[in-house]
Amino acid sequence: MSKRFVTLLILSLVLLSIVPFAVAQDAPAKPKIGFLPGVVDPFYQVMEIGVNEAVADFGLEVVTQYPQTWGPSVQTPILEAMIARGDLDYLITAPTDKEQMIAPLQAALDAGVKIITVDTFLGDGDYVNGPVTFPISYIGSDNIEGGRIAARALAEVLGGKGKVYIQNTNVGVSTTEQRGQGFKEGIAEFPDMELVGEDYNLDDANTSVEQTAAKLQAVPDLAGIFGVNVFSAYGAGNAVKAAGLEGKVQVIAFDATADAIQNLRDGVVTLVIAQKPHDMGYLAVAFAMADWRGVTSIPKHVTTGYAVINAENVDDPEVAKFIYQVPGQ
Amino acid sequence: MAAESQPLAVPAEKSNRQKQVILAVSRLWAWVFLVGLILFFTITVFSTSGGDVNFLTVRNSQNILMAITPVLLMGLGQTFVIIAGGIDLSVGWVMGLASVISALVIADFTNNRGMAETLAIPLGFGVGILSAAIPGFINGLIIAKLSIPPFIVTLGMSFIARGISLLLSGGNVVIGQPPGVRAFGNESLFYLISGEGGGLFFLNRPNVTGEVLQRLDRILPWPVVVAAIVTAVLLFVLHKTQFGRHTYAIGGNREAALRAGVPVDRHVIMLYTLSGITVGFAGVLHTARFNGGSSIAGDPLMLSSIAAVIIGGVSMFGGHGSVAGTVIGALIIAVLTTGLVMLNVLPFYQFVVVGIVVILAVLIDQARDLIIGRIESH
Amino acid sequence: MEPILSARNIVKRFGGLTAVNQVSLDVYPGEVVGLVGDNAAGKSTLIKCISGVYQPEEGEVYFQGQRVHFARPIDARKAGIETIYQDLALAGNLNVPANIFLGREIKKAYLGGVVHTLDEDTMLRESDKLLKDLEIRFPSLHMQIDKLSGGQRQAVAIARAMYWNARFIIMDEPTNNLGVVEQRKVLELIRRLKAQNVPVILISHTLPDVFAVTDRIVVMHRGRKVTEKRTADTNSEEIVRYMVGALDDTRATA
Numbered sequence: 001m002s003k004r005f006v007t008l009l010i011l012s013l014v015l016l017s018i019v020p021f022a023v024a025q026d027a028p029a030k031p032k033i034g035f036l037p038g039v040v041d042p043f044y045q046v047m048e049i050g051v052n053e054a055v056a057d058f059g060l061e062v063v064t065q066y067p068q069t070w071g072p073s074v075q076t077p078i079l080e081a082m083i084a085r086g087d088l089d090y091l092i093t094a095p096t097d098k099e100q101m102i103a104p105l106q107a108a109l110d111a112g113v114k115i116i117t118v119d120t121f122l123g124d125g126d127y128v129n130g131p132v133t134f135p136i137s138y139i140g141s142d143n144i145e146g147g148r149i150a151a152r153a154l155a156e157v158l159g160g161k162g163k164v165y166i167q168n169t170n171v172g173v174s175t176t177e178q179r180g181q182g183f184k185e186g187i188a189e190f191p192d193m194e195l196v197g198e199d200y201n202l203d204d205a206n207t208s209v210e211q212t213a214a215k216l217q218a219v220p221d222l223a224g225i226f227g228v229n230v231f232s233a234y235g236a237g238n239a240v241k242a243a244g245l246e247g248k249v250q251v252i253a254f255d256a257t258a259d260a261i262q263n264l265r266d267g268v269v270t271l272v273i274a275q276k277p278h279d280m281g282y283l284a285v286a287f288a289m290a291d292w293r294g295v296t297s298i299p300k301h302v303t304t305g306y307a308v309i310n311a312e313n314v315d316d317p318e319v320a321k322f323i324y325q326v327p328g329q
Numbered sequence: 330m331a332a333e334s335q336p337l338a339v340p341a342e343k344s345n346r347q348k349q350v351i352l353a354v355s356r357l358w359a360w361v362f363l364v365g366l367i368l369f370f371t372i373t374v375f376s377t378s379g380g381d382v383n384f385l386t387v388r389n390s391q392n393i394l395m396a397i398t399p400v401l402l403m404g405l406g407q408t409f410v411i412i413a414g415g416i417d418l419s420v421g422w423v424m425g426l427a428s429v430i431s432a433l434v435i436a437d438f439t440n441n442r443g444m445a446e447t448l449a450i451p452l453g454f455g456v457g458i459l460s461a462a463i464p465g466f467i468n469g470l471i472i473a474k475l476s477i478p479p480f481i482v483t484l485g486m487s488f489i490a491r492g493i494s495l496l497l498s499g500g501n502v503v504i505g506q507p508p509g510v511r512a513f514g515n516e517s518l519f520y521l522i523s524g525e526g527g528g529l530f531f532l533n534r535p536n537v538t539g540e541v542l543q544r545l546d547r548i549l550p551w552p553v554v555v556a557a558i559v560t561a562v563l564l565f566v567l568h569k570t571q572f573g574r575h576t577y578a579i580g581g582n583r584e585a586a587l588r589a590g591v592p593v594d595r596h597v598i599m600l601y602t603l604s605g606i607t608v609g610f611a612g613v614l615h616t617a618r619f620n621g622g623s624s625i626a627g628d629p630l631m632l633s634s635i636a637a638v639i640i641g642g643v644s645m646f647g648g649h650g651s652v653a654g655t656v657i658g659a660l661i662i663a664v665l666t667t668g669l670v671m672l673n674v675l676p677f678y679q680f681v682v683v684g685i686v687v688i689l690a691v692l693i694d695q696a697r698d699l700i701i702g703r704i705e706s707h
Numbered sequence: 708m709e710p711i712l713s714a715r716n717i718v719k720r721f722g723g724l725t726a727v728n729q730v731s732l733d734v735y736p737g738e739v740v741g742l743v744g745d746n747a748a749g750k751s752t753l754i755k756c757i758s759g760v761y762q763p764e765e766g767e768v769y770f771q772g773q774r775v776h777f778a779r780p781i782d783a784r785k786a787g788i789e790t791i792y793q794d795l796a797l798a799g800n801l802n803v804p805a806n807i808f809l810g811r812e813i814k815k816a817y818l819g820g821v822v823h824t825l826d827e828d829t830m831l832r833e834s835d836k837l838l839k840d841l842e843i844r845f846p847s848l849h850m851q852i853d854k855l856s857g858g859q860r861q862a863v864a865i866a867r868a869m870y871w872n873a874r875f876i877i878m879d880e881p882t883n884n885l886g887v888v889e890q891r892k893v894l895e896l897i898r899r900l901k902a903q904n905v906p907v908i909l910i911s912h913t914l915p916d917v918f919a920v921t922d923r924i925v926v927m928h929r930g931r932k933v934t935e936k937r938t939a940d941t942n943s944e945e946i947v948r949y950m951v952g953a954l955d956d957t958r959a960t961a
Binding site for chain 2: 796797798800801805811812815848880
């Protein structure tokens with residue numbers, strides 16, 4: 001077996017390693033874009049719509065791939081396969097870890113693919129003075145501000161007092177970490193409000209339901225919950241629903257998914273904070289195009305703002321357009 | 330059994346030859362499938378991209394080798410465990426534990442204790458691997474001595490490892506690694522610059538920038554070298570040593586091994602410890618490659634690693650399988666992922682294909698036994 | 708002549724049930740003794756008390772003149788008593804030499820004894836020689852045990868026992884599930900063992916087999932030894948009557 005194994009191994013390696021014939025290429029007139037979100041979910045799917053619109057507007061080509069689960073172990077092999085294509089000029093990506101994705105994305109840059117990060121960032125997100133400066137730009141929500149908006153809105157509903165709880169995803173993910181941080185800062189503005197805990201559901205909706213249910217039992221007078229992203233809000237909302245506490249426990253949902261909006265209509269969720277993933281996707285492509293054309297003053301950091309959706313304005317077309325709706329779903 | 334028709338004497342030459350052919354097919358189909366996949370992607374990737382994209386490139390070969398490293402390392406220990414009739418479901422989170430602990434040790438000794446990184450990194454990696462060997466040892470001890478099914482014990486251990494690694498890291502990625510960590514995870518044995526002004530470089534990365542840097546390929550990155558050494562050692566151990574022989578014997582007939590004087594309990598403990606060690610290698614290599622320790626490093630890869638083992642021909646009933654098979658299984662999965670991404674097909678199709686291949690692998694095994702059984706009874 | 712194996716007044720109880728009740732049994736060098744009885748007569752339990760699987764509550768076992776206590780089966784094997792069980796205790800996924808040498812593999816040392824590999828060549832050669840001595844032929848010794856016929860497996864099990872210098876062999880239903888031709892081969896093997904002066908206890912349901920190879924027959928019924936006859940002095944009709952309890956020497960003498 002072993003002799004045959006060695007022979008076949010060598011054969012496979014040789015086969016894999018054959019240097020392809022060089023294809024003479026003129027510099028193409030337009031850049032080719034790669035889009036690699038963090039994980040498959042409606043937020044990124046709406047972002048993809050923005051990317052695709054911009055790509056169509058500029059007459060470009062795009063290659064899109066979704067990791068099935070969140071994390072560098074899954075995102076990196078996909079990233080490397082995209083880079084191995086050899087035909088991409090720009091990569092628009094949401095790094096699944098601000099530290100761990102530095103080396104793989106640096107390698108992508110070394111291979112000649114420029115990086116724009118959307119939604120999440122590398123290092124501390126400051127691409128001017130921070131530890132990581134190689135990406136062209138970071139386009140995302142101001143997540144600290146998003147957290148503060150959530151806290152203030154919750155305080156308003158609760159009359160500035162009560163116990164609150166955070167459903168978070170993973171520590172180490174820049175965006176959700178900052179939302180949690182912003183929320184805490186916001187709550188601190190109200191002396192009669194108390195944060196009773198923060199749990200990490202590892203971006204798993206079932207875990208989120210479990211943790212929230214446990215918290216509802218442990219803290220009977222819990223007044224409000226902040227779900228920091230799609231799955232966290234889904235879990236928190238559904239746990240409250242399952243416990244029959246709709247209206248008694250206020251849930252602030254970050255991210256305007258169909259589920260969050262349904263919960264809003266059902267009265268489970270008090271407020272939905274919508275990011276603008278569509279704008280992030282569109283802007284990222286526009287920045288890539290600008291860089292290609294030689295623009296040198298591309299902002300290193302752009303925040304895309306929020307829309308706050310509640311039961312009153314949810315049917316207003318001007319607000320409803322911020323709901324993450326993926327055609328065909 | 331059709332015993333009446335079976336003399337002790339030699340069966341006909343012809344049916345023997347048929348058997349050889351079928352055995353060869355059942356043993357080699359995975360290789361053929363892999364080569365077929367590579368050819369398929371080479372042609373389709375090239376043609377669908379209008380000739381812009383090549384699947385068979387140096388860079389891609391190295392990507393695939395890097396991609397299989399953690400899956401393979403997790404699968405290698407698992408190969409031994411499953412051949413002996415067990416299963417280790419703790420590999421995912423134990424890998425995270427090893428990653429977190431190695432990163433914590435390295436960060437602490439370099440940043441707080443002033444140890445040189447040339448010492449701190451091997452120390453951290455050693456402690457990381459040990460931290461994965463211990464849960465493996467405990468798994469083996471409970472399975473052997475208390476006769477609790479491996480499925481239950483290792484599932485429990487999976488949760489324990491998950492909890493401990495999250496507690497130790499606070500759920501954070503453990504950062505603060507000295508530069509040598511990232512270098513070990515991302516630099517390579519050789520460097521190749523193709524085209525003009527190029528060449529092959531050994532150990533030292535040529536200091537190039539810009540367009541030349543784009544043509545720089547890393548050949549045999551250190552994690553791949555480590556995985557290759559571990560694979561070679563385990564190939565030897567499984568197929569050439571008494572340890573390997575006893576592993577097969579326990580999976581084939583535990584009672585027989587016991588009666589023949591094989592120290593079954595001790596061996597089972599060693600098998601799960603071995604699984605922990607290979608997973609530990611995967612964990613510390615994650616730390617190196619991603620420049621930090623992460624408790625979620627291994628969990629998304631666990632099912633792929635078990636799939637690789639099954640595709641490689643390891644029977645879930647124990648007794649059959651090989652190290653080479655697991656290498657092929659891991660390669661098939663990685664080639665699929667990379668190929669589909671390069672074809673610009675959503676990688677979710679990968680799951681469908683891997684699922685089919687897993688089932689196919691088992692079917693081929695059963696068909697082989699069926700056909701050979703028929704030949705023998707004629 | 709001294710018996711090579713002597714079990715005296717063996718008693719084994721499982722809870723309230725006395726599986727073996729005051730049974731004594733002597734086996735002399737070069738002798739084949741048949742142990743027969745209906746299901747649950749206590750044959751297997753008695754054998755397990757001798758081979759170290761069970762510890763008898765009462766009674767003694769002497770082997771080659773020495774009082775012996777076998778705490779585990781491996782102790783009995785070390786003393787030279789090999790038991791070939793019904794299920795054969797072979798690893799079906801391993802080939803012939805691997806089974807013959809299982810647990811006692813021959814190894815080669817490298818690097819001053821740091822690394823040991825299996826010495827497959829020597830094990831193969833030894834197996835080949837051994838099987839030739841027993842006049843057993845195989846298509847290939849590389850075949851997995853699973854792919855061999857029942858008789859071939861039996862031969863491997865016997866060969867294994869022989870290789871490890873068994874001085875006494877206990878066989879539990881060796882011809883069960885075998886075809887006629889194979890049964891005959893196994894019986895030939897037993898005769899060959901006898902010729903090599905290795906005593907055998909043969910447990911079997913198949914009386915023609917027992918009559919074909921044994922020197923003496925011991926019959927058990929409900930845990931007791933009801934008779935012991937020289938094979939030449941009895942016939943299967945008589946033995947059957949003992950087996951079903953219609954005849955009982957202990958009752959007659961009581």
